[in-house]
Amino acid sequence: MSILNKSMPLLSGDIQDLSVYQGQVVLIVNTASNCGFTYQYEGLQALYEQYKDQGFVVLGFPCNQFAEQEKGSNSDIATFCQKNYGVTFPMFAKIDVNGSNAAPLYKELKTTAPGVMGTENIKWNFTKFLISKSGAITRYGSTTKPQELINDIEAALYQSI
Structure with missing residues (x-):
């Protein structure tokens, strides 16, 4: 699956080869610390656990990229996520998800799983992409709460979709 054939820096600065997640069910989310949807960190952490x-x-x-709702440094983001939400899932260095400087991962996600009416651009923070074990990708908007993904996650885990 080419989507996960990339390496990306974690908040710590270490480089993570995404191919280690191949064969798993992967939920990719663009996040922000000062957004109306920031509370979703809690739900994302619960799903992860x-x-x-x-x-x-x-x-x-x-x-x-969305109303400058993630101004902090990578260190600031790590501290915020741990202190406020107990985040233990992998968090990566700040990236662009739209435009000419968009991370290659996001360029591929947007092309493979466009949004409503074929729109590729990410519209806001906390857009989610669920990747099944076989590489099928489903896209969810910012307003989709993490707990609303449970049925799709379980289907991807247990039904090999």
């Missing part, structure tokens, strides 16, 4: 031992992982990608 509930399903991580069954082959599920959440990957968070902070982004400052």
